[in-house]
Amino acid sequence: MSVKTDVLIVGAGPAGLASAIQLKKLGVQQVTVVDREPEPGGTPRLCHHTGFGVWDFHRLYSGPQYARRYAELARSLGVDIRTETTITGWDDENALTFTSPQGTGVLAASAILLATGVRERPRAARLIPGYRPRGVFTTGSLQRFVDEQHLPVGKRAVIVGAEGVSLSAFMTLTGAGLEVAAMLTDLPRHQMYFPYAPAKWWLMDVVHRTPIRTRVRVQRILGRKRVEGVEIRRLDDDGVEVIPCDAVVFTGDWIPENEVARKGGLEIAPGALGPRIDGQFRTSQPGVFAAGNLLRGAETAATSAMEGRFAAASINQYLQGKAWPRRRLPIQVAPPILWSLPNSISADGASGQRKHIAFRVARFINNATMQVFQGAKLLYEQRFSHLPPNETMYLSGAWLTQVDPDGPPPQIRLSG
Amino acid sequence: MQKIYDVAIIGAGAVGTAIARELSRYKLKIALVEAKSDVGMGTTKANTAIWHTGFDAKPGTLEAQLLRRSYALMESYAPEAGIPTERLGGLLVAWTEDQFQNLSNLLQRAHQNGVTDVRIISAEEVYRLEPGLNEGAWGGLFVPGESLICPFTLPIAFATQALLNGADLKLNFPVQGIQQEDGVSHVFGPGEQRVSARYLINAAGLYSDVIDHMLGHYDFTVTPRRGELIVYDKFARSLINHIILPVPTAITKGVLISPTVYGNILLGPTAEDLEDKTNTATSEAGLAMLLEKGRAILPQLMDEEVTATYAGLRAATEHKDYQIRLHGEQRYVCVGGIRSTGVSGAMGIAEYVADLLAEAGLSLAPKPEFKTIRMPNIGEATPRPYQRPDLIAQNPDYGRMVCHCEKVTMGEILDAIHSPLPARTLDGLRRRTRAMQGRCQGFNCQAHVVDILARETGQDPKFLLALDGREVQR
Numbered sequence: 001m002s003v004k005t006d007v008l009i010v011g012a013g014p015a016g017l018a019s020a021i022q023l024k025k026l027g028v029q030q031v032t033v034v035d036r037e038p039e040p041g042g043t044p045r046l047c048h049h050t051g052f053g054v055w056d057f058h059r060l061y062s063g064p065q066y067a068r069r070y071a072e073l074a075r076s077l078g079v080d081i082r083t084e085t086t087i088t089g090w091d092d093e094n095a096l097t098f099t100s101p102q103g104t105g106v107l108a109a110s111a112i113l114l115a116t117g118v119r120e121r122p123r124a125a126r127l128i129p130g131y132r133p134r135g136v137f138t139t140g141s142l143q144r145f146v147d148e149q150h151l152p153v154g155k156r157a158v159i160v161g162a163e164g165v166s167l168s169a170f171m172t173l174t175g176a177g178l179e180v181a182a183m184l185t186d187l188p189r190h191q192m193y194f195p196y197a198p199a200k201w202w203l204m205d206v207v208h209r210t211p212i213r214t215r216v217r218v219q220r221i222l223g224r225k226r227v228e229g230v231e232i233r234r235l236d237d238d239g240v241e242v243i244p245c246d247a248v249v250f251t252g253d254w255i256p257e258n259e260v261a262r263k264g265g266l267e268i269a270p271g272a273l274g275p276r277i278d279g280q281f282r283t284s285q286p287g288v289f290a291a292g293n294l295l296r297g298a299e300t301a302a303t304s305a306m307e308g309r310f311a312a313a314s315i316n317q318y319l320q321g322k323a324w325p326r327r328r329l330p331i332q333v334a335p336p337i338l339w340s341l342p343n344s345i346s347a348d349g350a351s352g353q354r355k356h357i358a359f360r361v362a363r364f365i366n367n368a369t370m371q372v373f374q375g376a377k378l379l380y381e382q383r384f385s386h387l388p389p390n391e392t393m394y395l396s397g398a399w400l401t402q403v404d405p406d407g408p409p410p411q412i413r414l415s416g
Numbered sequence: 417m418q419k420i421y422d423v424a425i426i427g428a429g430a431v432g433t434a435i436a437r438e439l440s441r442y443k444l445k446i447a448l449v450e451a452k453s454d455v456g457m458g459t460t461k462a463n464t465a466i467w468h469t470g471f472d473a474k475p476g477t478l479e480a481q482l483l484r485r486s487y488a489l490m491e492s493y494a495p496e497a498g499i500p501t502e503r504l505g506g507l508l509v510a511w512t513e514d515q516f517q518n519l520s521n522l523l524q525r526a527h528q529n530g531v532t533d534v535r536i537i538s539a540e541e542v543y544r545l546e547p548g549l550n551e552g553a554w555g556g557l558f559v560p561g562e563s564l565i566c567p568f569t570l571p572i573a574f575a576t577q578a579l580l581n582g583a584d585l586k587l588n589f590p591v592q593g594i595q596q597e598d599g600v601s602h603v604f605g606p607g608e609q610r611v612s613a614r615y616l617i618n619a620a621g622l623y624s625d626v627i628d629h630m631l632g633h634y635d636f637t638v639t640p641r642r643g644e645l646i647v648y649d650k651f652a653r654s655l656i657n658h659i660i661l662p663v664p665t666a667i668t669k670g671v672l673i674s675p676t677v678y679g680n681i682l683l684g685p686t687a688e689d690l691e692d693k694t695n696t697a698t699s700e701a702g703l704a705m706l707l708e709k710g711r712a713i714l715p716q717l718m719d720e721e722v723t724a725t726y727a728g729l730r731a732a733t734e735h736k737d738y739q740i741r742l743h744g745e746q747r748y749v750c751v752g753g754i755r756s757t758g759v760s761g762a763m764g765i766a767e768y769v770a771d772l773l774a775e776a777g778l779s780l781a782p783k784p785e786f787k788t789i790r791m792p793n794i795g796e797a798t799p800r801p802y803q804r805p806d807l808i809a810q811n812p813d814y815g816r817m818v819c820h821c822e823k824v825t826m827g828e829i830l831d832a833i834h835s836p837l838p839a840r841t842l843d844g845l846r847r848r849t850r851a852m853q854g855r856c857q858g859f860n861c862q863a864h865v866v867d868i869l870a871r872e873t874g875q876d877p878k879f880l881l882a883l884d885g886r887e888v889q890r
């Protein structure tokens with residue numbers, strides 16, 4: 001089975017679908033979106049709580065409503081959506097192999113957009129010792145248990161993490177009738193900024209009645225068959241405590257689903273762990289673009305959708321014959337900066353470059369000065385009164401035009 | 417009237433299932449008795465999964481002899497039964513001058529053990545074979561026969577074939593007492609559970625000493641020696657081409673880095689003597705030690721994600737050899753102390769045990785037909801169902817992905833649930849299909865798999881999730 005299309009999009013989440021819709025609006029003939037799941041929509045399909053759509057549809061939707069809205073819009077514009085279709089690898093540089101209930105085959109395209117999303121780093125990958133009892137979840141698996149399969153998850157849960165997605169786990173757990181025994185973070189404060197919660201005040205109140213334990217780390221899972229508790233270490237005095245529970249939810253700590261990207265040999269940006277892209281969502285491989293959470297971990301659905309739309313414009317230019325840049329420079333970041341996006345600058349000038357560089361830091365930092373150097377030359381400096389972790393911040397892209405394409409890779413650092 | 421078997425085997429690990437299979441080719445009534453709810457749930461499921469040649473075994477020991485024999489048997493059996501293996505070869509790397517000097521002793525030992533294709537190689541050749549290794553190797557010993565094997569499929573294959581050839585499998589039967597009278601052994605479990613047989617075999621792994629005590633013997637004591645391991649992401653697979661072995665010491669084979677037949681990389685095991693025969697938890701110290709070793713051998717491994725961690729317990733004894741003994745007057749064979757090579761040695765052990773039984777008077781008359789089996793392939797070396805348009809054309813469920821990380825399809829999951837030795841638990845399903853054992857550890861598929869298993873087997877999901885009747889203690 002071999003199919004040829006103009007644009008092939010891998011992943012029917014907000015990024016992939018928003019991009020497909022935009023490509024259609026720009027007049028591209030054949031846009032094919034594949035997803036391994038039985039329904040299109042991506043991660044929001046599983047987030048049964050509200051909080052989606054404000055930025056892109058100016059309405060408040062639940063995750064599944066939002067996912068449906070995108071899928072319907074895409075279909076009505078003639079996007080070819082193929083579900084239960086898993087991309088398994090690359091046939092050549094612009095053709096992917098797939099498996100579906102119809103068989104195996106090759107999907108070739110003039111341009112490919114990867115929008116495969118993220119997963120959360122599970123317990124094992126965090127190297128947390130103990131037995132391997134049932135009752136250990138990530139937010140993603142928890143939501144599939146509760147909302148997709150309607151399975152029991154326990155009575156009393158501990159949430160590891162106290163950031164935006166932890167709030168999502170909190171809502172799912174309380175919705176399923178569980179008591180949340182505690183939320184844990186190794187940072188000195190929680191990082192829940194309540195950006196889109198509708199019943200914000202109610203939620204803040206409930207969360208505030210839940211113990212948020214700061215500066216603690218889970219050092220062991222207790223229980224053999226079923227979780228019986230977590231053993232935590234207080235980072236300030238090395239004290240050890242046990243919190244009894246029958247479920248633990250590990251939230252956040254994102255890893256881009258970069259399997260397809262890596263199999264294709266695309267350059268991966270360290271820190272972000274997604275394909276390295278320039279300001280126009282172009283990866284290291286001609287004709288291959290990337291957008292959405294795949295690039296760097298989870299943002300709001302709207303952010304991913306917006307990236308998908310921007311990527312569509314870039315893809316369309318490429319289809320119209322715009323040359324692929326022959327050279328590009330990586331943008332490097334120094335700790336405690338975790339990643340920047342874009343994370344490279346192409347040599348075809350600053351035209352079309354984004355106005356801002358998104359970045360995240362690993363801890364709370366006050367009165368920070370961000371500096372951009374190319375070699376010894378200071379290109380740019382910007383002050384931030386406050387940089388919170390687990391929240392994306394934006395650095396002006398004013399310096400992008402000053403980068404010497406023949407010089408060393410520019411580096412973003414924190415002064416002092 | 418209680419049925420009297422010809423042979424009862426206690427323990428359905430690699431060793432017990434191999435014995436059951438070997439005996440099922442003869443006209444015998446066989447019972448395989450296992451404490452757990454499935455075969456292969458003891459040490460057999462938590463090890464480094466290497467099919468050893470036995471090149472470094474102590475010459476003259478029973479272990480050396482049986483490993484050699486087993487290797488030959490497995491060479492024809494594994495492909496026939498569809499047990500995933502990969503003959504990658506082992507590369508022992510000497511990191512110090514002392515270790516390098518020692519290689520010639522190991523070479524000699526290998527020759528004594530009949531493993532003659534082993535050769536010493538220079539540092540340059542080491543790096544040619546394994547460019548990713550850290551600096552500082554003095555040289556190495558290349559052992560072409562060392563291979564990977566799937567320790568999940570192995571006991572299931574043995575047991576399935578035994579069942580097909582008439583053996584009875586008694587699961588959930590923890591043996592608590594044994595009585596022998598009038599030439600019959602009565603094996604008792606909790607409640608009414610009881611199996612009687614004319615010949616008895618003890619293949620109870622970590623508990624082989626306990627069973628031996630029940631029969632009045634005190635020849636050895638099993639000390640559980642824990643080995644912790646880290647499984648790395650499939651993207652680490654391309655970092656090495658062979659099994660990277662350390663130069664062994666008296667106490668342990670040491671920490672190795674090996675690919676798995678599933679396409680991951682293993683780092684481990686540790687070696688730590690414990691008292692608790694059930695302590696298969698990982699520890700902070702153990703994992704930290706492994707990371708340190710791993711970094712020293714293959715620095716790039718540290719850049720890759722960890723997929724899983726686990727621990728297994730070796731049935732170590734005060735002796736340096738397998739503890740296999742025939743007590744002819746009791747018609748009892750003890751097969752204990754199969755410490756760190758039992759996956760590789762199982763077939764050789766089984767054949768040897770059959771000989772011992774014959775010696776004790778059991779008549780071994782071959783059945784007219786010994787039925788063969790073919791297990792579903794869960795290894796990466798040959799095409800998996802999702803890669804096979806022929807299978808998907810017959811049944812679209814083989815193209816319907818359930819576990820995305822390991823590429824396990826609905827067809828395979830249903831097959832495992834409805835096989836002759838069916839998966840009844842999440843772990844049983846995982847060992848038969850690989851579902852949920854990939855990099856997301858069930859982020860995507862666990863709920864779906866629970867739902868399928870509960871539905872297909874009519875079990876309450878609460879039971880599968882160990883949520884039945886258990887209250888959280890405050």
Ligand SMILES: Cc1cc2nc3c(=O)[nH]c(=O)nc-3n(C[C@H](O)[C@H](O)[C@H](O)COP(=O)(O)OP(=O)(O)OC[C@H]3O[C@@H](n4cnc5c(N)ncnc54)[C@H](O)[C@@H]3O)c2cc1C
Pocket residue numbers: 010011012013014015016034035036037041042043044047050051052053085086087088115116117118139140143165168169196257260291292293294298299300301302304305
């Ligand atoms: C628990 C949780 C709660 C959240 N809550 C909110 C919220 O309240 N509000 C909000 O705005 N955002 C929320 N988000 C974020 C939002 O869901 C994501 O930002 C958004 O879904 C990202 O879109 P995406 O298209 O990049 O990726 P995804 O939506 O993850 O889509 C990726 C798609 O790619 C498919 N795919 C991956 N690999 C392959 C392959 N090899 N072959 C075929 N298909 C493949 C996947 O099946 C998936 O459908 C939440 C996220 C999580 C995890």
Ligand SMILES: Cc1cc2nc3c(=O)[nH]c(=O)nc-3n(C[C@H](O)[C@H](O)[C@H](O)COP(=O)(O)OP(=O)(O)OC[C@H]3O[C@@H](n4cnc5c(N)ncnc54)[C@H](O)[C@@H]3O)c2cc1C
Pocket residue numbers: 426427428429430431432449450451452455456457458459460461462463464465466467468589590591592619620621622623624641642643644685728729730731754755756757758759760761
């Ligand atoms: C860390 C580690 C790494 C290893 N690496 C390798 C390797 O690379 N290659 C290799 O060949 N070997 C390796 N081994 C050794 C190998 O795993 C063992 O030798 C082998 O699994 C032993 O099989 P078994 O059947 O004797 O024991 P088990 O698999 O433990 O089986 C014994 C069975 O007996 C049952 N049982 C116990 N008591 C009772 C009772 N009272 N009633 C009923 N049933 C009972 C148990 O439930 C269990 O299922 C390793 C071991 C460890 C721990």
